[in-house]
Amino acid sequence: MEVIDLLFSLTPKTKKEDLFDRERELKDLEKLLETYPIVVITGLRRVGKSSLVKVFLNKSDLLHITVDGRRLYETSGGNISSHHLTRFLGEELSRISKSQKLLNVLKRVRGITVSGTSIELNPKEFSLSDLLEKLNETAKRRKKKIVIFFDEAQYLRYYGSRGGNDLLALFAYCYDNFENVRFIISGSEVGVLHDFLKLEDYSSPLHGRGIGFLTVRPFTFDQSVDFLMEGFREVGEKINFDVEEIVREIDGIVGYLVLFGVKYLEKKKKDEALKEVFHAVKALFEKEMEELRKRSERYPFILRQIARGINTWSALKNIFRAKGDFIGDSRLYSLLETLEKMSFIEKTQSGYRIVDPVFERILRE
Template identity: 40%
Template sequence: MLLDPKPKSKGADLFSRGEELKELLSSLRDNPITVITGIRRVGKSSLMRVAIAETEQDSIMIDVRRIYSDSSGSIGKADLSYAIQGELEKKLRKERIKTLLSKVKGVSFMGNSVTFDWNDVTLSSILEKLNDHPKPFIIAFDEAQYFRYYGNRGGKSIQNLIAWSYDSLANIRFLLTGSEVGLIHDFIGTDDYKNPLHGRYIYELVLKPFSKDTSIEFLKAAFAENKMQVPLEEVIEAQNHLDGIAGHLVQYGLNRLKRSHDEALSETFRTARILFVNELKELEKRSPRYRKALEFIASGATNFTAILRSFQASGDYASKSRVADALRILERSSWVNNEYGRYSIIDRVLAELIRNGDF
């Protein structure tokens, strides 16, 4: 169902992402660490879930945000361990998985249930045995940026675990998705020489918004699936406002099934604003300059010199290198696009909300 607001899990519902899915499946076969990046609501979790469903490799998938929520905001070793235990238990009908786990000290079985004695079991010991799987075994972490709440060192032990696996276990694959700055800035730590993952090769699949034509075809197909005829001019206007962000298009489509075109657009922007309020707060926690840069770009400062002058006019006399670093992180984490020296906010809805002073 194209207008299902939840992440997709079937290839038939993954609209126009065949090439990206093929690329991801190839990386999972060949690369120790794969990261799916892209702006929020573009479909990263859906791509991950469909890949996990369609690959011939065995895998487990952990939603780190769910663990964070269930643990009341601080993820401990037990929280993660029991989540992994639950996912591995689902695989016990596969005899080869059961055989591999039976070799882990502290693991015992009763039928199709498994018990882990976490006084003896370690995550590294589990990975060591899964490494003996005949095909590369995938450990997928959705919303991996929430690992910064793991333990008392901001997720460093998980980074160390992945780095150790990278160096030592040829048959283990890690797949990570997450919100843009949270994943790139906090977990991968691209510019942090002290980050355990620094220097390791990480295959990055950048998921881009739909093109204009693909967005229009998506909405047409979604309405046809719901046996609803919507005038083409309304579909085109919706695309003009929402661009190619799949989440916005789905939200508009769901609203349009019950409301007029104008009401559906208005409700889509209202919902997006609620989501963006929290995201911008998270962005500001890392550096107030990120949000300032977005505001300057939305207001028309589209080249580096204009953005730098906007910072200075606001009373922030940041150096050129500091401003360049902020813009590079925003670009790398899919908030902004830089084309031939011209910066723009990728999410057209966010740009319009900022321009209208809705934050």
């Protein structure tokens, strides 16, 4: 069965009327962009980060360019060069250049040729910093912001020969010089925070700069129930099971809820649909754990302990010592803080907890 309805769609949302109950996050993103040159969108995989940003940009009157890191990675064969980025930007500029005022701006950028409404970029002459300078001037005259959205930004660590550092240097330059240019960066927390932005690395061009963070959190229990009920109403599907039971199993991560809805409509069996969701999440989880393990074996160890109830700083410190790992206090704090930033865990009054209940269940196995 082909599912084309608004809520039970596996592709990111682009229109506000299709986005379910994210009013607060949309307002928060608007405020952050007013303050910070760079805003990083964090949150669990499939929680709806891309949908949030796409809807925000499409409903705003801000000039914006979207760079899909995954598409760049795939079309480049895993080795993204300035040529690949330039070609991609040419496509994006053609999309947004319907305004004659913008065409006039682009004519003044080195390496860009404008013929009618057709745009061509010469990779050997084109300068991204020159483009951003001209766009910044235009945005300043209009008293607006220009937004560059890097989605799936973890793949940008494959840009150039220095692991994306050339792009980070460009971000830092724009941060310091172009007051009307804004960057939104989103993607896998492990890849974005560790491998691309490298915010904890003193040698990173962005180290020490003020950056805005917006965490897209899972839906509450009630929101999740409403989401599933509305999704089934949209397709005219009458269900004979307790939706609350499903939400207790998979919580409020919108991607899981959508996948359950799609699989239920396909199989018409609640338990089969749930099994499909857990199978997909387990594969995703194993990939995430492998990515974490590459950075430090301590990350998956900490997550397993928290899932088993060893969830305070002192208890974690003791269990590290018990296995002969005399980790320093500052290092343990840093590991826990990073796991929080990556939305794997959160700190509560009773200790740390795993944010994603499906991940927690898999960790306990």
